[in-house]
Amino acid sequence: MLSLLATSALLAASAQPVLATSQNILYSPNHYQFDPLEHLAGIAPYFDPQDPPLDPAPPQGCNVTRAAYLVRHAAIYANDFDYESYIEPFVQKLANSTGANWAASRDLAFLASWKSPIEDEDMEQLTKIGSLEAMSLGVELKRRYPGFALPKKLWTSTAERTVKSAQSLINGLDHRGNETQLVQIYESKESGADSLTPYKGCPAYSSSRGSEQSSTFQKKYTAPIIARFRAAVPGFNWTASDIYGMQQLCGYESVIKGTSPFCSLSLFTPNEWLAFEYTNDIMYHHNTGYGNPISPVLGWPWVNASVSSLFEDATANSTTGDQQDLYVSFSHRELPPTVLVALGLFNNSAASASNDPNATMPLSQINHGRAWKSSNILSFLTNIAVEKMSCDSYGYEDAGDEFYRVIVNNSPQPLDACADGPGESCARSTFEKWVAERNERYSGFSEKCGVTYQNSTDALSIY
Numbered sequence: 001m002l003s004l005l006a007t008s009a010l011l012a013a014s015a016q017p018v019l020a021t022s023q024n025i026l027y028s029p030n031h032y033q034f035d036p037l038e039h040l041a042g043i044a045p046y047f048d049p050q051d052p053p054l055d056p057a058p059p060q061g062c063n064v065t066r067a068a069y070l071v072r073h074a075a076i077y078a079n080d081f082d083y084e085s086y087i088e089p090f091v092q093k094l095a096n097s098t099g100a101n102w103a104a105s106r107d108l109a110f111l112a113s114w115k116s117p118i119e120d121e122d123m124e125q126l127t128k129i130g131s132l133e134a135m136s137l138g139v140e141l142k143r144r145y146p147g148f149a150l151p152k153k154l155w156t157s158t159a160e161r162t163v164k165s166a167q168s169l170i171n172g173l174d175h176r177g178n179e180t181q182l183v184q185i186y187e188s189k190e191s192g193a194d195s196l197t198p199y200k201g202c203p204a205y206s207s208s209r210g211s212e213q214s215s216t217f218q219k220k221y222t223a224p225i226i227a228r229f230r231a232a233v234p235g236f237n238w239t240a241s242d243i244y245g246m247q248q249l250c251g252y253e254s255v256i257k258g259t260s261p262f263c264s265l266s267l268f269t270p271n272e273w274l275a276f277e278y279t280n281d282i283m284y285h286h287n288t289g290y291g292n293p294i295s296p297v298l299g300w301p302w303v304n305a306s307v308s309s310l311f312e313d314a315t316a317n318s319t320t321g322d323q324q325d326l327y328v329s330f331s332h333r334e335l336p337p338t339v340l341v342a343l344g345l346f347n348n349s350a351a352s353a354s355n356d357p358n359a360t361m362p363l364s365q366i367n368h369g370r371a372w373k374s375s376n377i378l379s380f381l382t383n384i385a386v387e388k389m390s391c392d393s394y395g396y397e398d399a400g401d402e403f404y405r406v407i408v409n410n411s412p413q414p415l416d417a418c419a420d421g422p423g424e425s426c427a428r429s430t431f432e433k434w435v436a437e438r439n440e441r442y443s444g445f446s447e448k449c450g451v452t453y454q455n456s457t458d459a460l461s462i463y
């Protein structure tokens with residue numbers, strides 16, 4: 001499998017674990033492979049999860065004629081919350097820990113001289129690796145859609161990390177350097193659905209939702225790690241927050257420096273990385289996933305607006321010239337998962353008769369069979385695409401020649417009851433009905449969010 005983003009390959013190569021190569025696909029006595037960087041939830045550097053491993057190339061006989069992308073900003077130094085809650089307290093405690101004998105432990109010895117790579121003034125800023133990866137995605141989009149005209153506009157919410165990510169992507173995409181204008185959409189608390197940060201204008205959404213459930217699991221999985229570290233270095237007062245902060249540092253230090261001693265599999269075992277990931281998955285499930293009834297309402301306006309832009313007749317508005325082949329918008333980690341719920345993707349209950357989302361994310365043990373894995377759906381630079389395709393209708397004569405498909409981080413995602421086309425894409429007529437049904441369920445932003453301010457909006461109208 002071709003690594004599409006060269007920098008991801010670099011990052012993977014410099015970290016300790018090895019990626020699978022064709023040499024160890026055949027029987028070998030020690031075949032087990034594990035890369036913690038692919039299990040770091042919101043701090044995972046960009047990677048192609050191949051979930052599911054469907055071929056991302058357009059199905060045979062199909063050309064992509066238009067596409068809309070939602071992209072999370074690229075890798076940053078640290079987010080305020082992670083830094084203030086976990087990393088900074090650990091770093092300060094470390095600086096004060098004169099009583100700790102680090103040399104007594106092989107795995108923790110590096111802490112005697114380790115220095116935090118995160119300075120206060122770098123907080124929330126894009127790292128160089130992040131900026132490089134955003135530019136790579138721009139180059140990759142040009143490769144994916146060689147026939148597309150350069151977009152006249154590209155959209156981003158106003159935070160510096162989203163703006164800079166968008167600018168880097170434009171650098172990779174617009175070889176002339178003057179064709180694509182970046183439009184900034186204010187992160188207002190009062191613009192209803194009409195922004196790239198709709199959750200900020202939704203009183204029914206709470207950013208702390210899910211933290212209680214995830215801390216229950218955090219306590220559980222960190223207990224044996226604390227015991228192990230206490231036995232090794234009793235002079236340091238180990239807590240669950242220290243363990244969690246160290247695991248976060250694996251991600252942040254990797255996207256800053258390209259490598260981190262915290263990613264070592266002898267420091268934290270693969271099972272402990274999976275527990276860190278699950279702790280995050282529980283939080284995102286209740287916060288912006290299937291465990292929060294407001295999630296699809298937050299994600300729907302982007303889906304609806306993007307689909308409307310794709311549906312438009314290519315010649316309808318040639319006079320005003322406001323149509324594009326490619327629509328790209330940058331936002332934060334909250335929006336992509338809500339869009340996925342609106343699309344019914346990564347639904348733990350899919351294809352089952354039951355719909356009890358919370359039961360699929362127990363706090364007593366990891367559900368390894370879950371579809372909802374935050375590393376796969378909200379890594380740095382995570383991206384969700386809706387593609388419109390024109391296909392030779394051989395074998396699909398009744399379906400017409402226009403088809404739609406969704407791609408998440410380069411993996412095609414068949415939609416529930418909307419997969420009657422080539423490559424499990426969805427025929428336009430089926431897709432229109434599917435969209436109308438979901439619109440019925442998830443529209444009504446202002447009412448469902450319990451908006452109390454004036455002039456709220458129910459639709460995204462930036463395109």
Ligand SMILES: *[C@@H]1O[C@H](CO)[C@@H](O)[C@H](O)[C@H]1NC(C)=O
Binds near residue numbers: 089092093096
């Ligand atoms: C570390 O020491 C400094 C200075 O003595 C103190 O202000 C700070 O609260 C201490 N931090 C921790 C986490 O113990």
Ligand SMILES: *[C@@H]1O[C@H](CO)[C@@H](O)[C@H](O)[C@H]1NC(C)=O
Binds near residue numbers: 176178179
């Ligand atoms: C960009 O620059 C080229 C060469 O200078 C020019 O031909 C083109 O019209 C410019 N495009 C825009 C959108 O200004």
Ligand SMILES: *[C@@H]1O[C@H](CO)[C@@H](O)[C@H](O)[C@H]1NC(C)=O
Binds near residue numbers: 237239
């Ligand atoms: C160890 O940390 C816990 C939690 O922060 C704190 O309550 C306790 O006082 C600390 N113990 C020592 C000996 O510093």
Ligand SMILES: *[C@@H]1O[C@H](CO)[C@@H](O)[C@H](O)[C@H]1NC(C)=O
Binds near residue numbers: 210286291292
């Ligand atoms: C799932 O858990 C949330 C708490 O995050 C709760 O508000 C919601 O009612 C639960 N959903 C169901 C279907 O029980």
Ligand SMILES: *[C@@H]1O[C@H](CO)[C@@H](O)[C@H](O)[C@H]1NC(C)=O
Binds near residue numbers: 312
């Ligand atoms: C064309 O664009 C104008 C201005 O944006 C808009 O008012 C009009 O409805 C559009 N027409 C069609 C057919 O989409």
Ligand SMILES: *[C@@H]1O[C@H](CO)[C@@H](O)[C@H](O)[C@H]1NC(C)=O
Binds near residue numbers: 341343345351353355
């Ligand atoms: C998730 O799957 C269940 C079972 O098929 C279904 O009832 C539910 O509507 C799905 N949720 C969403 C948001 O699509």
Ligand SMILES: *[C@@H]1O[C@H](CO)[C@@H](O)[C@H](O)[C@H]1NC(C)=O
Binds near residue numbers: 061062063390391392
């Ligand atoms: C796809 O594009 C190729 C190359 O431009 C063209 O030959 C073919 O007819 C197109 N197919 C469809 C279904 O549009």
Ligand SMILES: *[C@@H]1O[C@H](CO)[C@@H](O)[C@H](O)[C@H]1NC(C)=O
Binds near residue numbers: 308444458
């Ligand atoms: C969905 O898109 C249609 C067509 O652009 C628009 O009229 C409608 O207001 C949108 N609804 C929502 C909920 O976004």
Ligand SMILES: CC(=O)N[C@H]1CO[C@H](CO)[C@@H](O)[C@@H]1O
Binds near residue numbers: 188190191455
């Ligand atoms: C989208 C929009 O017009 N929002 C405005 C709604 O009203 C508040 C307060 O009057 C303004 O701050 C918003 O800009």
